[in-house]
Amino acid sequence: MNSTFLSEFIMITNFKTILFIAILAIVLFGINLMAKKKVKFSTRMIVSTLAGLALGLLVQVVAGFPDNPGDVTWIKEVNKWYGLIGYGFMDLLKMLVVPLIFVSIIRVIINMKSGENLGKLTTRSIFVLLGTTALSAIVGIVIGNLFKLGVSQTVVTGTGEIREITPVVDTLRGLLPSNPIEAMASGNVVAVVIFAAFIGNSMKILNKKYSDVIKPVTDLVHGSYKIITSIAMTVIKLMPFAVVALLANTIASRGIAAIWEVVDFIIALYVSIAVVFVIHLIIIALNGLNPFKYAKNVAEPLLLAFTSRSSLGTLPVTIETLTDKVGVENGIASFVGSLGSNMGMNGCAAIYPALMAVTLANMSGTPKDLSFYGMLVVIIVIGSLGIAGLPGSATMAVSVVISGMGMGAYFPLAGGIIAIDPILDMGRTMLNVNGTMVTAVTVGKSFDKIDKEKFKNS
Numbered sequence: 138m139n140s141t142f143l144s145e146f147i148m149i150t151n152f153k154t155i156l157f158i159a160i161l162a163i164v165l166f167g168i169n170l171m172a173k174k175k176v177k178f179s180t181r182m183i184v185s186t187l188a189g190l191a192l193g194l195l196v197q198v199v200a201g202f203p204d205n206p207g208d209v210t211w212i213k214e215v216n217k218w219y220g221l222i223g224y225g226f227m228d229l230l231k232m233l234v235v236p237l238i239f240v241s242i243i244r245v246i247i248n249m250k251s252g253e254n255l256g257k258l259t260t261r262s263i264f265v266l267l268g269t270t271a272l273s274a275i276v277g278i279v280i281g282n283l284f285k286l287g288v289s290q291t292v293v294t295g296t297g298e299i300r301e302i303t304p305v306v307d308t309l310r311g312l313l314p315s316n317p318i319e320a321m322a323s324g325n326v327v328a329v330v331i332f333a334a335f336i337g338n339s340m341k342i343l344n345k346k347y348s349d350v351i352k353p354v355t356d357l358v359h360g361s362y363k364i365i366t367s368i369a370m371t372v373i374k375l376m377p378f379a380v381v382a383l384l385a386n387t388i389a390s391r392g393i394a395a396i397w398e399v400v401d402f403i404i405a406l407y408v409s410i411a412v413v414f415v416i417h418l419i420i421i422a423l424n425g426l427n428p429f430k431y432a433k434n435v436a437e438p439l440l441l442a443f444t445s446r447s448s449l450g451t452l453p454v455t456i457e458t459l460t461d462k463v464g465v466e467n468g469i470a471s472f473v474g475s476l477g478s479n480m481g482m483n484g485c486a487a488i489y490p491a492l493m494a495v496t497l498a499n500m501s502g503t504p505k506d507l508s509f510y511g512m513l514v515v516i517i518v519i520g521s522l523g524i525a526g527l528p529g530s531a532t533m534a535v536s537v538v539i540s541g542m543g544m545g546a547y548f549p550l551a552g553g554i555i556a557i558d559p560i561l562d563m564g565r566t567m568l569n570v571n572g573t574m575v576t577a578v579t580v581g582k583s584f585d586k587i588d589k590e591k592f593k594n595s
Contacts, residue, residue: 148218151211157196158218161382164188165222168377178377182440185380189444192381193388206390216390219382223445226379229372230450233365235321237453238475239333240361245468246337247344247355255334261583262473265576266481267518269420273413273483273572274517277491278510280412284405286492287499326449326479330472369453376441376454383444387559399554402496403561409488410564417575424582426463426592434462434595435574442570446562448485449478451570459574462595464588465581473580477573484565484572485531486521490538493551497539501547509542516541531565532558 149155168188171181196212197203206212246255313328314320320328340358344351418428438454445451452474459470480486494513498505520537532555539548554561581587 148214150214153199153211154214154218157192157215160192160195161219161222161385164192164381165378168381172374172377179436181377182380182437185377186384186440186444189381189384190388192385196385196389212389216386219386219389221382223379223382223386226372226375227383227445227447227450229375230445230453231447233369233372233453234326234449234478235329236361237365237369237456238326238329238471239321240358240365241456241468241471242330242333242475243337243340243358244362245472246334247340247358248468249341255338258469258472258580258584259476261580262476262576263480265579266473266477266572267521269413269417269483269572269576270481270487270521271514271518272416273409273487273568274491274514276412276416277409277488278495278513280405280409281492281495284401284408285499286402286405287496326475330475366457369457373454373457376437380440380444387444387446387563391557391560399557402492402554403557405492406488406561407564409492410484410568413483413488413568414571417571420575421578424578424587426578426587426589430592431463431578434458434592435571438570438574439567443563443567446559446566448482448566448569448573451566452478455570455574459577461591463574463578464591464595465577466584466586466588469581469584469586470577473577474573477569477576480522481576482521482534482565482569482572484568485562486534486569487517488568489531489561489565490517490520490535493535493554494538494542494544496554497544497547497550498542500550501544503544503547513538513542531562 149158168181168185171184196215197206200206200209200212203209203212249255314325314332317328317332319325320332340351340354344355418432421428421431435458438451438458441454442448442451456467456470456474459465459474460467463470491513495505497503498509503509516538520534520541535551536545536548539545578587
């Protein structure tokens with residue numbers, strides 16, 4: 138009974154579990170001391186990242202670099218307790234996502250001045266999001282071929298199974314809020330945005346004739362926004378603590394052997410991410426902002442995205458950074474940030490499927506010509522619609538693309554790559570978030586809604 142109590146309920150059965158929990162507690166205490174001594178938030182984030190990396194590697198060293206860390210009982214226990222800090226923080230952020238989006242979109246619309254057009258905002262946002270997705274897919278195709286992914290490669294089988302594919306028409310219908318409450322509960326951000334847009338537009342229309350009736354609701358929206366943003370700022374202060382646990386958890390749970398088997402794919406993915414990131418900075422420069430200053434200002438949401446692997450979970454931080462440090466008007470930041478968390482994700486829905494398609498085509502001997510690549514880019518762009526910004530969504534994006542290319546039968550060959558997905562997902566998610574922020578800057582510039590003084594002084 139006692140053994141079961143310790144192993145399944147408390148989940149502490151080994152001295153090493155206690156040791157690494159204690160080490161984490163000491164690290165978190167040190168970060169808290171840095172906060173009390175008024176050390177800059179960005180510095181604490183860097184220290185947290187390095188500490189999380191070192192802690193994860195230390196777990197691997199003590200365990201003797203096992204091929205399957207998930208089979209080591211004490212590592213599972215350590216990861217479970219680390220998850221309390223890391224994933225607990227993510228749960229708090231996700232708690233804010235739906236109410237923040239809902240209230241922000243309504244607020245954006247009711248605050249629109251005469252002459253401003255919601256349709257233009259939506260059209261420009263989607264155009265830039267999908268445009269950067271297409272560029273990212275092309276980069277993935279080029280890099281995948283340069284690295285000759287899958288050519289003369291030993292087939293590594295795994296547990297990779299293709300997901301059930303939904304027709305694109307049904308996917309588009311699924312974005313509509315047939316049940317707004319269900320959409321909120323399931324995290325269907327696009328549906329929440331659409332529902333909020335209808336409410337905001339109705340309030341704006343009714344305000345012309347019934348301003349006295351609508352005013353209490355308008356005040357409620359503004360008051361709710363203040364409350365939610367205040368909660369968000371409180372939660373964001375906990376980020377350095379979460380980063381340690383999240384990164385340590387990811388590194389500790391992956392075996393070195395599993396990573397080594399697909400190291401060429403990992404390198405190709407991160408090279409692709411680096412290339413697209415440079416393209417993003419060029420777009421920033423074309424919008425009249427210093428790209429190096431931009432990179433410095435957006436470091437916090439990028440780091441959170443890297444460690445948390447959740448575009449949606451990072452959303453409150455993304456919006457706050459766009460508004461306070463990049464100078465994008467709050468309404469545009471909220472609107473584009475919300476859309477970008479569910480569509481046009483440059484890393485998960487573009488680069489990753491492109492690299493995977495090239496790999497599987499080479500492994501299976503599928504002919505690759507201009508029509509193959511053209512069709513691949515089109516399917517990637519269409520498939521990027523409605524992909525939720527949560528860990529694991531990239532696998533669904535790959536499923537859509539691979540099936541659309543007629544290579545669904547070869548999907549199990551990717552089992553070795555899918556097995557180390559968290560390592561890949563860190564960089565992919567970071568690029569997703571950056572793509573959203575670049576889109577917000579581009580759209581904001583088109584409406585002349587960027588405060589350059591705020592950008593320079595942050």
